[in-house]
Amino acid sequence: QLSSKLLKVLFNYYIKGDGNNRLTPYGGYRTTWWTTSPRLRDDLQEICIKMGKSANFQLVKKKNETIKKIRGRVIKQEHPIWVSNLIIKSNTPSVYLHRNRRDNPNTKNREEWIDSHRGMVYCVEVPNHIVYVRRNGKAVWSGNxxxxxxxxxxxxxxxxxxxxxxxxxxxxxxxxxxxxxxxxxxxxxxxxxxxxxxxxxxxxxxxxxxxxxxxxxxxxxxxxxxxxxxxxxxxxxxxxxxxxxxxxxxxxxxxxxxxxxxxxxxxxxxxxxxxxxxxxxxxxxxxxxxxxxxxxxxxxxxxxxxxxxxxxxxxxxxxxxxxxxxxxxxxxxxxxx
Ligand SMILES: C[S@@+](CC[C@H](N)C(=O)[O-])C[C@H]1O[C@@H](n2cnc3c(N)ncnc32)[C@H](O)[C@@H]1O
CATH class of the missing domain: 3.40.50 (Rossmann fold)
Structure with missing residues (x-):
């Protein structure tokens, strides 16, 4: 419901309280936040896209994953932990396109292609023709x-x-x-x-x-x-x-x-x-x-x-x-x- 400007204020204060802005080796900042709540993870991702940016997330600790042992006692992760990163660049026209990373020469550009589709195609229709779509943790605006x-x-x-x-x-x-x-x-x-x-x-x-x-x-x-x-x-x-x-x-x-x-x-x-x-x-x-x-x-x-x-x-x-x-x-x- 909030304007993009107000969402930015909300997001910045959230990061000040429960996230971090880390300096990267390339001189920029990386904004990261961690949460065990899928709801919070998804809502923050939605806020990012409404701010004109985007965010991805990764599961870093699974539920019941062994974290460490203390004097023979096994300490397990009670809830899954998600880490999210703010994406400032590469938001248009393609989002989430992996670029070659300078710090990892083995990474390759993810391929994009146009394919013919056989079978049913459904067209969702909403009054403003803009749909917020999320698949496999990637959220985008989609026009229809x-x-x-x-x-x-x-x-x-x-x-x-x-x-x-x-x-x-x-x-x-x-x-x-x-x-x-x-x-x-x-x-x-x-x-x-x-x-x-x-x-x-x-x-x-x-x-x-x-x-x-x-x-x-x-x-x-x-x-x-x-x-x-x-x-x-x-x-x-x-x-x-x-x-x-x-x-x-x-x-x-x-x-x-x-x-x-x-x-x-x-x-x-x-x-x-x-x-x-x-x-x-x-x-x-x-x-x-x-x-x-x-x-x-x-x-x-x-x-x-x-x-x-x-x-x-x-x-x-x-x-x-x-x-x-x-x-x-x-x-x-x-x-x-
Ligand atoms: C059923 S939708 C068509 C959707 C379209 N096929 C698409 O894929 O987006 C009807 C459209 O008619 C438009 N419309 C309504 N009255 C109109 C008018 N007087 N002149 C031009 N467009 C109009 C609406 O803005 C709406 O986008």
Whole structure:
């Protein structure tokens, strides 16, 4: 909850009280702390990453490990002991990458590689798209946005990504109701909020802040009407969307938004039903909770969302582009410099 500045103060005083700053042979300092508490170890690691640094830890004494013998009596370690080090350098872009150590010529750079993955890939989604992940004692911030753009890049396709609240530098800030690409495109992929299930921002133009279902559909339709003139005739629009339920009522956002696209003059080509169980597990929502909610409110357990594919009718003539009023132009130029 504290700001990075206050966390630094807290951390510095913790180290003064129960850690140490040792001079290294290279003239710098090494900040180290020891603890028997996994909770304290993990919390301090989290504080370090929130300070813009990172920390690793190592088990130095196992539980029941013999420490020494005093007059024949075996002294054993009652609790495991962990030692943690603050990492000041090498925090970006790769963390925990082992460099050749000057004091140990046998150490080698740890290899990094990109591999193709076969099998399921789950995408956790959180409102600010930044997830704190810890595996095998290594903690990192992990971004989860812009997946479509990453795939496009991998396939060597040009793509423009926009979001009203972007979380990556390669995503352009823009309200999809107004901003448009610098030139015509051949595929549009829309992944709007599923109305108000997740609050992505407080922006009143964010679709998640639509007060009523009618408002949500009206805003969604505005997005379609805005992008349509820039999609080449005969080309495709894919909509990724899921339903929602509220107060015991199933709200078929998938079909309602699908109708809006059809009303805007598109031909429906496919309704792909996508298994989303993994997504929900990624969000930390246990399957049992979904099951409980479904049974409590009297509907089937949600296990799917949709990818709905449309084709823009081939009208033969280029559609007239929307008139850009000076005030709006300023807004768009800011979106697409
Ligand atoms: C379901 S999420 C899409 C997540 C995306 N596929 C990803 O991997 O990060 C919906 C996104 O729509 C964005 N959004 C909501 N209203 C918008 C608007 N009017 N213009 C542009 N983006 C909007 C939200 O900020 C949110 O990031």
């Amino acid at each position: 946005s812009g997946t479509t753009g990453d795939v496009a890049k991998k396939l060597g396709r040009k793509c423009v990504m926009t979001d009203i609240k972007p979380v990556r530098k390669d995503i352009i800030r823009g309200d999809a109701c107004f901003c448009y690409p610098p030139h015509n495109v051949q595929l549009v992929i829309l992944h709007p909020p599923y109305w108000d299930i997740i609050k992505y921002s407080k922006d009143r133009n964010d679709l998640c802040n639509a007060e009523t279902l009618e408002d949500y559909l009206r805003m969604f339709r505005k997005v379609i009407d805005n992008v349509t003139p820039f999609l080449d005739d005969g080309r495709f629009l894919a909509l990724v969307i899921g339903d929602k339920y509220s107060k015991g009522e199933w709200i078929p956002l998938g079909f309602l938004t699908m109708n809006e696209v059809i009303k805007a003059g598109y031909i429906l080509k496919s309704i792909i039903v996508k298994n989303m169980i993994g997504n929900e597990r990624g969000k930390g929502i246990a399957n049992n909770l979904w099951r409980y909610r479904a049974l409590k409110d009297g509907f089937c357990v949600f296990k799917h969302e949709y990818v709905i594919v449309f084709q823009k009718k081939n009208v033969g003539l280029p559609l007239e582009k929307p008139k850009v009023f000076p005030r709006m132009l300023g807004k768009c130029q800011r979106h697409f410099p």
